[in-house]
Amino acid sequence: MRVELRNIHKYFGKNHANAGINLDIPSGTIQGILGENGAGKSTLMKILSGYFYADSGEIILDGKAITISSPSDAIKHGIGMLHQDPLDFPPMRLLDNFLLGREGGLFPDRKVVARDIQTLAAQFNFSLDPEAYVDTLTVGERQQLEILRLLWLGARVLILDEPTTGISASQKAKLFETLRTLAGQGKTIIFVSHKLEDVEVLCHKVAVLRSGQLIGESPVPFDHKKMVEMMFGKEISLGDRYPLNAGGKVLELKNLAVEDVRLHMEDIHLDLHGGEVIGLAGMEGSGQGPFIRACSGLLRPVNGRVQVNGHDLTGKSHHIFKRHGVSFLPASRMEEGLVPGLTLTEHFVLAEKTQGVFIDHAKGTKLAEERITSFNIRGTPVSTVESLSGGNQQRALLALLQTPLSLILLEHPTRGLDIESTIYIWSKLKERCKQGTSIIFVSSDLEEILQYSDRVMVFFSGKVTPPLDVATLTTEKLGQLIGGSGWNNLNSGKSL
Amino acid sequence: MKKNVWVNIGFQAGALVLALLITTLILAAAGAPPLKAYGSILNGAFGSSNNIVAVLITWAPLLLTTVGVLITFSAGLWNIGVEGQMTLGAIFATWMLRMLQDTNLPPALIIILGILWGMVGGALWASLAGALKTFGGVNEIFGGLGLNFVSTALTIYLVFGPWKRPGVGSMSGTQPFNEALWLPTLGTGLSPWGLGLSILAVILVYLLLRGTYFGLRLKAVGKNMKASYLLGIPTWQYSMFAFLLCGALAGLAGAIQVESVYHRLLPNISNGYGFLGLLVAMLINYQAIWVIPIALFFAALNVGSVQLQIVYKMDSSFAGVLQDLLVLLVLLGQGVRERFLGKA
Numbered sequence: 001m002r003v004e005l006r007n008i009h010k011y012f013g014k015n016h017a018n019a020g021i022n023l024d025i026p027s028g029t030i031q032g033i034l035g036e037n038g039a040g041k042s043t044l045m046k047i048l049s050g051y052f053y054a055d056s057g058e059i060i061l062d063g064k065a066i067t068i069s070s071p072s073d074a075i076k077h078g079i080g081m082l083h084q085d086p087l088d089f090p091p092m093r094l095l096d097n098f099l100l101g102r103e104g105g106l107f108p109d110r111k112v113v114a115r116d117i118q119t120l121a122a123q124f125n126f127s128l129d130p131e132a133y134v135d136t137l138t139v140g141e142r143q144q145l146e147i148l149r150l151l152w153l154g155a156r157v158l159i160l161d162e163p164t165t166g167i168s169a170s171q172k173a174k175l176f177e178t179l180r181t182l183a184g185q186g187k188t189i190i191f192v193s194h195k196l197e198d199v200e201v202l203c204h205k206v207a208v209l210r211s212g213q214l215i216g217e218s219p220v221p222f223d224h225k226k227m228v229e230m231m232f233g234k235e236i237s238l239g240d241r242y243p244l245n246a247g248g249k250v251l252e253l254k255n256l257a258v259e260d261v262r263l264h265m266e267d268i269h270l271d272l273h274g275g276e277v278i279g280l281a282g283m284e285g286s287g288q289g290p291f292i293r294a295c296s297g298l299l300r301p302v303n304g305r306v307q308v309n310g311h312d313l314t315g316k317s318h319h320i321f322k323r324h325g326v327s328f329l330p331a332s333r334m335e336e337g338l339v340p341g342l343t344l345t346e347h348f349v350l351a352e353k354t355q356g357v358f359i360d361h362a363k364g365t366k367l368a369e370e371r372i373t374s375f376n377i378r379g380t381p382v383s384t385v386e387s388l389s390g391g392n393q394q395r396a397l398l399a400l401l402q403t404p405l406s407l408i409l410l411e412h413p414t415r416g417l418d419i420e421s422t423i424y425i426w427s428k429l430k431e432r433c434k435q436g437t438s439i440i441f442v443s444s445d446l447e448e449i450l451q452y453s454d455r456v457m458v459f460f461s462g463k464v465t466p467p468l469d470v471a472t473l474t475t476e477k478l479g480q481l482i483g484g485s486g487w488n489n490l491n492s493g494k495s496l
Numbered sequence: 497m498k499k500n501v502w503v504n505i506g507f508q509a510g511a512l513v514l515a516l517l518i519t520t521l522i523l524a525a526a527g528a529p530p531l532k533a534y535g536s537i538l539n540g541a542f543g544s545s546n547n548i549v550a551v552l553i554t555w556a557p558l559l560l561t562t563v564g565v566l567i568t569f570s571a572g573l574w575n576i577g578v579e580g581q582m583t584l585g586a587i588f589a590t591w592m593l594r595m596l597q598d599t600n601l602p603p604a605l606i607i608i609l610g611i612l613w614g615m616v617g618g619a620l621w622a623s624l625a626g627a628l629k630t631f632g633g634v635n636e637i638f639g640g641l642g643l644n645f646v647s648t649a650l651t652i653y654l655v656f657g658p659w660k661r662p663g664v665g666s667m668s669g670t671q672p673f674n675e676a677l678w679l680p681t682l683g684t685g686l687s688p689w690g691l692g693l694s695i696l697a698v699i700l701v702y703l704l705l706r707g708t709y710f711g712l713r714l715k716a717v718g719k720n721m722k723a724s725y726l727l728g729i730p731t732w733q734y735s736m737f738a739f740l741l742c743g744a745l746a747g748l749a750g751a752i753q754v755e756s757v758y759h760r761l762l763p764n765i766s767n768g769y770g771f772l773g774l775l776v777a778m779l780i781n782y783q784a785i786w787v788i789p790i791a792l793f794f795a796a797l798n799v800g801s802v803q804l805q806i807v808y809k810m811d812s813s814f815a816g817v818l819q820d821l822l823v824l825l826v827l828l829g830q831g832v833r834e835r836f837l838g839k840a
Contacts (some may be wrong), residue, residue, distance in 0.1 A: 339724060
């Protein structure tokens with residue numbers, strides 16, 4: 001289906017989120033949309049998929065101007081959108097999530113739908129059980145579920161908003177293959193990303209947005225340097241590697257065994273030193289979540305010991321870990337990390353140590369102003385956290401960390417953020433490392449893992465590698481380990 | 497900012513006008529001349545010093561139940577069980593007074609012990625709903641509703657069973673206490689102590705929710721329990737504490753009813769004040785500062801509409817119709833405003 005956007009304008013208050021955007025996407029095209037956070041990509045896509053009305057402008061499908069009044073209206077027109085944060089129903093089964101989006105039928109035939117799901121899932125090599133509950137899935141699997149659901153609903157235009165952030169390299173390859181097949185069938189794919197490599201590998205042409213405007217379009221392949229300039233208005237490269245500055249033992253795991261509903265991991269050993277950074281790599285849902293939660297006292301290990309700064313904290317609650325200087329920042333910022341409805345000031349006040357009974361509001365505001373400046377958060381002390389953009393929420397989350405800390409545990413610290421924010425956040429984290437804080441982080445971005453870790457642990461369906469020195473790893477080798485190959489050649493030293 | 501406030505007030509006023517309009521239609525349909533009916537409500541509430549006193553007597557327990565549910569609302573809990581918590585407060589206060597009224601303890605001490613024990617009773621009852629919620633995964637709405645029924649049954653059992661009047665039990669309640677154990681009143685039945693404690697409670701809760709770490713943490717727990725836990729707040733303890741505080745305030749209301757108004761335990765001693773408190777809390781959008789005037793307004797409606805029964809043979813539940821409409825329309829107004837103008 002041919003998609004044309006004509007002179008789309010959208011305001012949020014004074015913010016001109018889309019300023020006269022024109023775009024023409026012939027059917028069978030994979031169109032990349034590049035731009036940093038807040039460039040207006042998501043807004044434009046939400047207009048196309050019925051979540052927002054444009055203040056003015058036209059949407060033309062196959063030569064016919066249409067009005068899209070809601071997301072379900074959009075899917076009737078064949079437009080389906082996969083959101084960055086999956087919009088699904090966690091307490092329900094996968095099957096029910098499928099059925100909910102479909103009209104008609106008082107008594108849906110669950111068997112047929114279950115078979116449809118399995119057939120579709122098999123096509124993409126996704127292992128999804130139709131009878132499983134959505135809240136047992138990881139964010140990455142929930143993205144897979146959404147892709148399948150949209151295809152099943154008959155989407156002919158598929159919009160994917162940062163789809164590669166949640167999934168592994170091999171899943172990404174599989175996804176790209178599928179998207180190419182779909183494009184070959186005449187479907188139109190709109191691929192929103194800030195990852196140049198992904199866009200270059202996958203897309204036929206690319207459009208760059210900046211500050212609400214269409215800065216330019218280009219066929220693929222394109223000039224990287226020029227593209228980065230278009231996105232940011234200047235050239236940027238990832239920061240220098242920071243040298244390791246190892247101190248005393250911060251975290252010791254001995255013979256640790258952890259499990260969740262699907263996985264059982266055992267025999268994990270780790271000695272983590274002050275200032276050291278460990279990256280946890282692996283496909284989404286390969287056990288990084290339970291592992292990092294066991295390190296923070298949120299999950300009780302089934303066996304083994306956890307020691308923080310020499311204190312045995314095995315089986316203790318997260319609040320005890322916190323008292324020993326361990327902080328955990330979860331992947332789902334708005335669900336687990338921040339409190340919607342409370343302001344930035346209120347967050348900072350909550351995170352600080354209590355002083356007396358009454359809150360000193362003036363002091364709280366001052367604290368908030370300081371943190372907002374030093375963490376470069378685009379917001380005011382009275383902004384509620386839900387009014388911030390994703391990157392700013394992540395900065396706010398980091399700004400909540402107390403000083404000093406022994407260990408910071410992070411899940412996907414830069415998921416969905418642009419390069420500039422990523423570099424900024426890591427510069428803040430590395431500052432901590434210089435002060436002796438250790439970091440363990442989960443990421444599905446291999447470059448991030450290789451760039452910022454001192455050692456890497458790779459997770460693959462219930463197995464964990466011993467911590468591997470990052471100097472011995474390459475993207476390729478890491479990618480193989482994540483995909484489950486090359487495990488036999490690992491040196492068998494369990495702890496370093 | 498300033499403009500927002502006026503838009504807000506405009507919507508609230510609009511809701512009030514609409515509610516009055518609908519009730520006017522209902523009055524007309526019921527055969528009562530609307531303007532005169534409103535006049536008689538006004539008269540019934542403020543027409544004589546006796547009426548004003550009656551309004552104030554109604555006001556005191558309503559203040560307590562309202563600020564009680566404000567606490568649980570802040571913690572994200574729908575404490576429907578406040579009605580039963582007030583009943584248990586009445587039962588516990590009666591229990592203490594019955595136990596001590598034949599001893600030589602000074603009456604003032606017995607009265608105070610009764611009030612404290614009533615607060616304990618309310619808090620205990622609330623802790624049941626809280627424990628069901630925290631440890632049993634029972635939604636507090638169901639738990640509270642169930643416990644309300646149990647508390648009513650318990651009152652009736654006591655009034656007709658162990659605590660029945662000499663001879664035969666009756667719906668008019670237990671044997672009144674010795675007059676020495678009545679909370680001192682201003683002759684007209686209004687207890688300055690009861691009213692004073694209630695207003696004090698409003699002020700304390702206002703300060704608690706607005707300016708303290710406790711209040712902020714409570715709000716955080718109510719809005720996002722997982723994030724609050726990661727921020728280091730002992731979440732379930734805070735939920736439990738909200739229940740206990742609300743229960744204690746409701747228990748205080750029950751004890752005041754027993755010690756200053758009825759001087760005995762009656763079936764239906766809570767008289768709907770718990771539910772009315774929930775309504776007031778919703779109407780004021782959980783802003784503690786508005787409790788005082790709005791609860792007074794509701795109390796006046798309750799007392800004043802008794803006149804309708806006397807003058808027009810209408811059911812006195814008319815007050816409830818107006819109150820409920822008001823809450824519904826104000827909530828509707830908020831929804832409409834957010835839909836078209838964004839969040840305030």
